[in-house]
Amino acid sequence: ETGVTQSPTHLIKTRGQQVTLRCSSQSGHNTVSWYQQALGQGPQFIFQYYREEENGRGNFPPRFSGLQFPNYSSELNVNALELDDSALYLCASSLDGTGGVLGGYTFGSGTRLTVV
Amino acid sequence: AQTVTQSQPEMSVQEAETVTLSCTYDTSESDYYLFWYKQPPSRQMILVIRQEAYKQQNATENRFSVNFQKAAKSFSLKISDSQLGDAAMYFCAYIPGNTPLVFGKGTRLSVIA
Numbered sequence: 001e002t003g004v005t006q007s008p009t010h011l012i013k014t015r016g017q018q019v020t021l022r023c024s025s026q027s028g029h030n031t032v033s034w035y036q037q038a039l040g041q042g043p044q045f046i047f048q049y050y051r052e053e054e055n056g057r058g059n060f061p062p063r064f065s066g067l068q069f070p071n072y073s074s075e076l077n078v079n080a081l082e083l084d085d086s087a088l089y090l091c092a093s094s095l096d097g098t099g100g101v102l103g104g105y106t107f108g109s110g111t112r113l114t115v116v
Numbered sequence: 117a118q119t120v121t122q123s124q125p126e127m128s129v130q131e132a133e134t135v136t137l138s139c140t141y142d143t144s145e146s147d148y149y150l151f152w153y154k155q156p157p158s159r160q161m162i163l164v165i166r167q168e169a170y171k172q173q174n175a176t177e178n179r180f181s182v183n184f185q186k187a188a189k190s191f192s193l194k195i196s197d198s199q200l201g202d203a204a205m206y207f208c209a210y211i212p213g214n215t216p217l218v219f220g221k222g223t224r225l226s227v228i229a
Contacts (some may be wrong), residue, residue, distance in 0.1 A: 020142065022188050033216055042120075042219030043161075083121060088159060092217075104151070107161035 002027050004093050004108035012114045015080050021076040023091030026106045031096060032074040033105065034066060037088040038086060046089075049074055050096070078113075086115045118212050120220035128226040129198045136183075137193045137223050139208030145169075150184065152193045155205040155222070161223055164206070173176065195225075199221045203227045 005024040013019050025032050031050045035043035049068035063079040064098035073094070080087055092105040120141045129135035141150070152164040167175045167184050174182050179199075183192045191210075195202055208220040 014219075037220075040221070042209075042221045043217070045216040045218075048216060058216070090159075090161065092161070104163050105161075107153075108222060109158055109160040112159075 003108050004091055006089075006091050006111050008106035008111060009109070010112045010114075012116060015081055015083060015115055017081050018077065018079045019081060021078075021089050021111045021113070023074045023076070023093075023108060025072045025074070025091075025093035029093035029095050029106065030072050031094045032068055032072065033092045033094070034074070034076050035090040035092065036060070037090055037110070038084075039087070043090055046076070059110075081115045083115050086113060088112050118210075118215070118218050120208050120210060120218055122162075122208055122220035122223050124223045125221070126224045126226070128228055129195070130228050132192060132197055134196045135198055135225065137160075137195075137206055137208075137225070139191045139193070139220060141189050141191065141208070141210050141218075143189070143210070143212040146163070148193045148210055150182075151209045152180070152182070152191075153207045153209060153219075154202075155207060157195060161207070165193065198227050199215045200227050200229060 007022045033048040034046040037043040046060050048056040052068045065077045068074045088110045090110045091108045094105045148169045150167045153161045154164050165177045165180050179196045181194045205222045207222045209217045
């Protein structure tokens, strides 16, 4: 079975620009969650997609948006980038959003975003 | 607010020795799941061990075991016979009810040869 793949691995953007990050979920998983991990911090939940619908959101502004596609892959879009958006963005897939019950989440290796 | 506290930002252990990483959490839920994740320099979060709150027996996975004290809301990780490959950031996390993972700030573990 394939794991979770994220792209790109690194990128640098200028303040005010827009960015799209991509995530391919593990085979058989239909739920994708996105997390932001600032330097020296634990990951913070951004939002979750289950069967192409957003079904949970953390404390992030609307300029953070996402999509999930029929093959369960997902995108995270961030508009009007700010310096504080610099972080590692992690994607995690699970089955039916029940990561705790059915074996947990599978994480990707993340995208390191630097905003200058 | 649901929180996870890891009071040790950094820990070190001699190779082949035992180390314990501390974690406390705050929830009003009676049923939840607890996890320890390892994040090596490759950045991928790797599940080390998990515990269901309704189970009194402490989980064990090879050299890794937990001490789960539900009343005290404590969930520590013990690593026995530490190896150089154990060096990483360790995050305590939980799922309080039907919600996403809530993570602590992590503990950086160094293993000294």
